[in-house]
Amino acid sequence: ADGILLPVGGGFLRVEIKSDTIVRVLFSKVREPRVDELAVVGPGGGARLAAMNPFRPATPATPRAAPAPKWTLKTTSTAATLSTAALNVTVTLTDGTVTFADRAGRPILAESAGVHRLTPATIQGEQTYNVQQQWRANEDESLYGLGQRQEGKLDIKGYDLDLWQRNTVVDVPFLVSSRGYGIFWDNTSFTKFGDIRPFEVIPPASLVDTTGQTGGLSSGTFAAGGDQLQNPVTTAAVALGAEPAGFRGSAVTAPPPAAAAPPAGRGRAADAGVPGWQGQIIAPVTGDYQFQTYSNLDIKLWLDGQLRIDHWKQNWATENDQFKVRLEAGKRYPIKVTSSPGATLRLFWKTPAPSPDTSLWSEVGEAVDYYFVYGPELDQVVAGYRTLTGTATLLPQWAYGFWQSKNKYNTQAEVLNTVTEFRRRQIPMDTVVQDWQYWKPDAWGSHEFERSRYPDPDAMIKAIHDHHARFMISVWGKFYPQVEHAKAMSAIGALYQPTLRDGTRDWLQQPYAFYDAFNAPARRMFWEQVNTSLFSKGVDAWWMDATEPDLVQPSPPTLESLRQGIDKTAIGTASRVMNAYALVNSEAVYDGQRSTAPNQRAFILTRSGFAGIQRYATVTWSGDITSEWSTLRKQITAGLGFSIAGTPYWTSDTGGYTMQSRFTSARAGDALEEWRELNARWFQFSTFCPILRVHGTDRPREMWNIGDETTPVYQSELKFDRLRYALFPYIYSIAGRVTHEGYTLMRPLVMDFRGDPLARDIPDQFMFGPAFLVNPVIEYKARSRRAYLPAGTAWYDFWTGKQSAGGSTMTADAPYDRLPLFVRAGAIVPIGPEQQYIGEKDARSLTIYVYTGANGQFTLYEDDGLTYDYERRQFSRIPMVWNDAARTLTIAKRAGAFSGMPATRTFNVVLVSPDQPTGYAAAASGRTVNYRGDAVPVKF
Numbered sequence: 001a002d003g004i005l006l007p008v009g010g011g012f013l014r015v016e017i018k019s020d021t022i023v024r025v026l027f028s029k030v031r032e033p034r035v036d037e038l039a040v041v042g043p044g045g046g047a048r049l050a051a052m053n054p055f056r057p058a059t060p061a062t063p064r065a066a067p068a069p070k071w072t073l074k075t076t077s078t079a080a081t082l083s084t085a086a087l088n089v090t091v092t093l094t095d096g097t098v099t100f101a102d103r104a105g106r107p108i109l110a111e112s113a114g115v116h117r118l119t120p121a122t123i124q125g126e127q128t129y130n131v132q133q134q135w136r137a138n139e140d141e142s143l144y145g146l147g148q149r150q151e152g153k154l155d156i157k158g159y160d161l162d163l164w165q166r167n168t169v170v171d172v173p174f175l176v177s178s179r180g181y182g183i184f185w186d187n188t189s190f191t192k193f194g195d196i197r198p199f200e201v202i203p204p205a206s207l208v209d210t211t212g213q214t215g216g217l218s219s220g221t222f223a224a225g226g227d228q229l230q231n232p233v234t235t236a237a238v239a240l241g242a243e244p245a246g247f248r249g250s251a252v253t254a255p256p257p258a259a260a261a262p263p264a265g266r267g268r269a270a271d272a273g274v275p276g277w278q279g280q281i282i283a284p285v286t287g288d289y290q291f292q293t294y295s296n297l298d299i300k301l302w303l304d305g306q307l308r309i310d311h312w313k314q315n316w317a318t319e320n321d322q323f324k325v326r327l328e329a330g331k332r333y334p335i336k337v338t339s340s341p342g343a344t345l346r347l348f349w350k351t352p353a354p355s356p357d358t359s360l361w362s363e364v365g366e367a368v369d370y371y372f373v374y375g376p377e378l379d380q381v382v383a384g385y386r387t388l389t390g391t392a393t394l395l396p397q398w399a400y401g402f403w404q405s406k407n408k409y410n411t412q413a414e415v416l417n418t419v420t421e422f423r424r425r426q427i428p429m430d431t432v433v434q435d436w437q438y439w440k441p442d443a444w445g446s447h448e449f450e451r452s453r454y455p456d457p458d459a460m461i462k463a464i465h466d467h468h469a470r471f472m473i474s475v476w477g478k479f480y481p482q483v484e485h486a487k488a489m490s491a492i493g494a495l496y497q498p499t500l501r502d503g504t505r506d507w508l509q510q511p512y513a514f515y516d517a518f519n520a521p522a523r524r525m526f527w528e529q530v531n532t533s534l535f536s537k538g539v540d541a542w543w544m545d546a547t548e549p550d551l552v553q554p555s556p557p558t559l560e561s562l563r564q565g566i567d568k569t570a571i572g573t574a575s576r577v578m579n580a581y582a583l584v585n586s587e588a589v590y591d592g593q594r595s596t597a598p599n600q601r602a603f604i605l606t607r608s609g610f611a612g613i614q615r616y617a618t619v620t621w622s623g624d625i626t627s628e629w630s631t632l633r634k635q636i637t638a639g640l641g642f643s644i645a646g647t648p649y650w651t652s653d654t655g656g657y658t659m660q661s662r663f664t665s666a667r668a669g670d671a672l673e674e675w676r677e678l679n680a681r682w683f684q685f686s687t688f689c690p691i692l693r694v695h696g697t698d699r700p701r702e703m704w705n706i707g708d709e710t711t712p713v714y715q716s717e718l719k720f721d722r723l724r725y726a727l728f729p730y731i732y733s734i735a736g737r738v739t740h741e742g743y744t745l746m747r748p749l750v751m752d753f754r755g756d757p758l759a760r761d762i763p764d765q766f767m768f769g770p771a772f773l774v775n776p777v778i779e780y781k782a783r784s785r786r787a788y789l790p791a792g793t794a795w796y797d798f799w800t801g802k803q804s805a806g807g808s809t810m811t812a813d814a815p816y817d818r819l820p821l822f823v824r825a826g827a828i829v830p831i832g833p834e835q836q837y838i839g840e841k842d843a844r845s846l847t848i849y850v851y852t853g854a855n856g857q858f859t860l861y862e863d864d865g866l867t868y869d870y871e872r873r874q875f876s877r878i879p880m881v882w883n884d885a886a887r888t889l890t891i892a893k894r895a896g897a898f899s900g901m902p903a904t905r906t907f908n909v910v911l912v913s914p915d916q917p918t919g920y921a922a923a924a925s926g927r928t929v930n931y932r933g934d935a936v937p938v939k940f
Contacts, residue, residue: 002044004073004080005031008096009116015091015098017071018043020084021374022384025098027116028367029129035369036188036571038580039611041390042066052571052584054524055591087374100181100372108181108374110136112357116368123364124563124573131187131365132196137356141179142760144748145645146193147172147609148622151322152634154641154748155761157358158324160194160290160350164559164579165548167317168623170609171579172645173360174385178750178760180376182385182646184611188580189364190559196361199292199348208280208332221273222338229278276338283327287352292322297343298660302336310630314658315344316555317624364576378644378751383742385646390615392648393590394739396601397865398470399541399619400731401430401838402721403693405472406701407657408435412454418702419467423836427703427718428725430837431470433543433695438473444512445479445486447533461538468837472541472605475530477515477549477585478506485529489515494522498567499551506552514549517585518577519570526585527592535596541603542589547582548608582608583616590616599867609647619649619691627656627663627675627696632682633778637763639689643746648738650746651691655679655701664698674780675699676713677816679706684819685776687720688768690745716817722834726922729830729846729860734769736861736875745769753790756807762788770858771827771851772798775812775820787812787820794825794853801917803853823849823912826856828880828889834922839865845906847924848880850889852913856882863898874898878905878931887940894933905931911940 003016003024012031016024022043026035037048043066071084075093082089088101092113099110112134119130143157148170153159163171173185175193185191209218210232218232281303283289291308293299296315301308309321327333339345360370373384386392404422409415415432422429440450449457464471479486481500489495495513498504506512516522530542551557551565566574566581586604593602602617609620622638625631635652642650655678666672686692694701703721707713724731737743744751747767749759765775765788773795775787789795791807798821804810812820823829829849833841843862850856863875879892889909910926912918929938 002068003071003082004091006080006091006093006096008093009114011116011118013091013096013098013116015082015089016044017069017082017084017089018371019066019069019384019387020086021380022388023082023087023089023100023372024370025372026367026369027096027118029118030366033366035186035367036577037186038188038577038583039389040186040371041612041615042387045388052520053587053591054520055527055595089372100374102374102376108179109138109177109372112136112355118365118368121363123575124567126364126573126576128364128576129366130361130363131368132359132361133185133368133370134355134357134359135183137358138177138179141177142750143175143177143358144750145172145174145176145182145641147645147647148620148638148642148650150319150622150625150634150638152630152637152763153322154637154763156193156641158194158288158356159322160192160196160199160353162559163191163193164562165582165608165610166319166557166562167546167548167550167607168319168625170620170642172609172611172642172647174611174645175358175360176378176381176644178754180374180378180381180754182373182375182381183360184371184373184385184388185360185362186369186371186611187362187365188577188610189362189575190579191360191362193360194358195350195353195355196359197350197353199290199350202281202347202349206282206284208282210278214282217277217279217335217337219275219277222276223273227336229276230273232278274338275341275343276336278336279334280332281327281335282332283329285352286329287326288324289327289352290322290324290350292320292348292350294318294320294346295339295343298338298340299343299345300338301347302334304333312628312630312660313626314624318556364573378754379741379743382644382646382744386614386742389612389646392614392738392742393617394601394735394863394870395603395617395619395649396540397728397732398430398838399603399691400728400735401692402428402724403431403433403472403691404429404702405433405435405693405695407695407697408437410437410453412449412456412460416460416463419464419469421702421704422469423467425704425709426836428721428834428836429469431472431541432464433472434474435543435695436474436476436545441508442480442510443483444476444506444508444510446483447475447485447530458537465538468840470540471538472543472603473534473539474543474545475534475589476545477517477526478512478546479515480510480512486513488525488529489522492519492521492525494519494525494570496566498565504551504553504565512552514551514566516569517581517588518572522570523584523588524592526588527595530589531592531596535593541605544582544585544589544604544606547585547606549581550607580610582606583610583613586613586616586618590618594868599869601866601868605651609642611646614647614649619651620647621650621693621695622652624657625653627659627678627698629678629778629780631656632678632685632776633764636685636766636776636778639746640748640763640766643690643744644748644751648744648746649690651689651693652682652686653695654682654686654693655696655706656682657696659696659698676707676711677780680713680716680816681777681819683717684720685774687724688746688772688774692721692724712816719817722922725835725838726831726833727829728838729832729843730769730771732865733830733859733861736863736877737859739870740861749790753792756791758788758807759790771823771829773822773824775814775822777814777819782814783816784811784814785820786810787822789822795822796825796851796912796917797821798823798920800919801912803914803917823851825851825853826882826884827851828856828858828882830858830860842902844902844904845908847908847910847926848889849910849912849920849924850882852882852884852887852911855884862901864900869898876901889938889940891929891931891936891938893935903932907931909938
């Protein structure tokens with residue numbers, strides 16, 4: 001009824017029409033294969049998920065049943081073509097190859113001939129298959145998404161990536177193309193994107209030392225700022241791992257300097273020299289080579305005279321760095337690597353791929369199972385993905401304000417003093433966060449406050465609420481076996497046993513286990529425990545930490561350690577389902593809260609994620625990242641990759657979570673000023689992220705503790721915090737579009753400028769909603785930056801109102817207290833009053849900025865901000881349309897209503913044009929318009 005079934009290639013191929021623009025392709029060895037479908041809720045999906053739901057038959061995020069799509073089938077002797085209103089899907093009858101074209105016959109995507117690959121495999125004792133699908137590469141496309149990565153790449157075409165959940169890396173298997181389509185790979189196991197060959201040690205024959213001998217690089221030390229090794233040692237003459245260590249790809253430890261010296265620069269002992277390796281690399285064949293390094297502490301790598309990697313990481317939450325470069329066969333390329341004393345390093349490469357085809361491979365599955373989602377506009381592609389995996393819930397309105405957090409408040413008094421100080425200083429803030437270890441040291445999993453430090457949690461939370469703030473608390477799916485909650489979980493067989501059986505201990509040297517979130521009764525029990533201990537006291541939001549889950553040992557974790565630490569779940573081996581842990585864990589709390597307080601909007605901050613997690617009121621943050629300029633740069637692409645993969649709510653630890661010693665110990669001087677400036681620039685970037693949140697360890701993170709009120713960092717952060725609150729009507733209106741239209745708030749430029757080839761791979765600029773072009777400052781002491789203004793529109797400097805042409809690159813001013821921020825012509829931006837918390841000031845009066853030079857529109861969306869009444873269509877929309885030729889803004893008739901909606905409004909309309917270059921001001925003067933719900937034209 002919904003497609004065709006074709007016996008072909010030793011199996012069965014199904015092509016299912018899900019909508020005019022969504023097609024499922026499934027190939028298996030049997031007619032009715034096992035498919036897990038944890039992510040898919042519609043159309044036609046969600047049956048298994050509903051059966052696993054311990055709270056009610058179906059989640060409110062499940063789409064309503066839609067009418068069956070109309071499609072036709074035409075066959076010839078060689079092919080079958082399924083046609084919808086938008087697509088022609090052709091299947092070659094001889095080998096089952098599927099191609100996708102639009103209704104005009106223009107090709108969009110084609111599978112590689114005959115490639116639906118199922119390879120028998122035994123994984124964790126289970127007979128299953130490795131599954132792989134390849135599609136022919138399109139030369140004119142860029143590829144995006146697959147979740148949150150830390151390599152700093154936006155366009156991931158040509159890169160080979162491992163998709164499994166770990167701290168700072170989040171797998172969301174949705175791939176988006178600049179050609180206007182997406183591929184949702186419906187598999188919950190370890191997955192590879194690209195060439196599935198492993199990275200490998202660079203062979204000795206391709207390494208040349210500083211004397212010209214092949215077999216390895218030379219090692220030794222570099223003088224501070226020097227380019228040549230001092231007293232180099234030829235690695236061919238020493239055993240790998242001896243001191244000085246050779247660098248051949250296996251793990252090596254940088255030798256200590258010859259004499260101790262105080263740290264300088266990036267934490268190195270400058271007077272004693274910097275450990276390093278030097279030589280040349282010979283490429284055996286011509287093509288694109290990928291290089292991958294693992295490192296803790298410090299690493300710099302130059303190849304062919306270009307600095308490719310420059311980063312510092314803590315040693316317990318590290319992630320690979322990766323880059324790609326074209327090399328010619330037989331040519332020698334200089335390479336230089338430096339590091340910190342005692343650092344662990346690995347260097348690998350991958351020779352050119354045998355095929356340029358796009359590939360997805362998963363370790364466990366009974367079928368190749370993917371969905372083709374067509375736009376052609378990328379907002380339509382993302383909306384189609386959410387049709388499959390669930391509508392993004394609308395967060396409570398206070399969530400779009402400022403969040404204050406750190407590792408960690410230790411007492412009730414600290415929490416309350418922090419809230420009081422925000423209000424005393426009149427710094428806008430909506431939520432204060434209690435991180436981990438509010439429990440007794442031996443009671444992880446009890447979810448109970450240690451009374452000696454938190455004598456009256458109920459009164460504490462009430463006092464927070466009395467200050468018009470909210471309270472989020474850290475909750476882990478981790479238990480010490482002696483706590484009562486762990487015993488209850490154990491009684492229903494819901495604790496993962498390997499860590500207990502093997503005697504694994506956490507950082508506090510205690511045995512522990514995570515609960516099995518794939519077990520439906522365990523999810524119900526988990527909610528009942530946190531409800532009794534915390535939600536009943538008035539907790540407003542949940543911080544679901546370590547949801548990979550984080551199994552501690554080894555540190556950092558490996559794929560194998562995660563697999564073995566989970567072993568078996570209620571619905572399959574760890575290898576089969578482990579990428580979806582955060583999904584089902586979030587479902588436990590979201591559905592649990594909705595069963596207890598059906599009309600109170602939930603909020604969940606989670607360190608991991610997966611396809612579909614947006615339906616559970618989640619925000620994912622980028623994990624335990626470092627306080628480095630290089631990390632700030634990487635967070636831009638991390639957030640953009642996550643957003644275009646269909647998951648709209650993302651944040652990072654503003655300022656970075658952990659830091660090297662030169663920042664930790666700095667009390668004055670350049671290191672302190674650098675760290676302060678890093679915090680200021682990061683805060684500016686975070687102001688234009690879906691959630692604005694400060695968090696970190698090693699140093700206090702309150703604004704006044706980073707610098708007092710006389711410092712530039714304090715003044716900059718306060719300025720942007722106030723701006724965030726002024727932009728609330730704009731932000732919340734876009735949040736309404738996210739929920740009701742499948743829109744995306746934090747947007748790679750390709751989403752709005754798909755036809756501009758220069759905009760497709762700019763990794764450090766993005767759109768914040770339809771109006772703002774954001775250009776974060778990502779270098780220390782930079783007071784300007786290059787900014788590309790996409791073609792097809794004119795742009796206004798937000799701060800000055802000056803207009804610039806699109807399709808041009810400029811050097812934009814970036815003084816300490818502002819980032820380059822541009823607004824596209826035709827934009828309409830509503831601005832609210834200055835306030836200390838969302839809802840403090842009456843929203844009846846708004847300022848509306850109109851940027852001339854193009855027609856434009858914007859819809860002001862409002863609801864009650866706190867309940868799920870919006871699911872029952874209780875909200876209002878006020879469309880605003882700017883006709884540039886007529887120089888008229890029409891504030892159209894209001895549609896809809898909700899409880900508490902203002903009946904009348906006052907709009908202060910400010911026109912920005914080349915002859916009126918009006919910059920942003922909190923109290924700008926404009927044309928006053930009284931609005932009572934009927935259309936009002938405003939002529940200029």
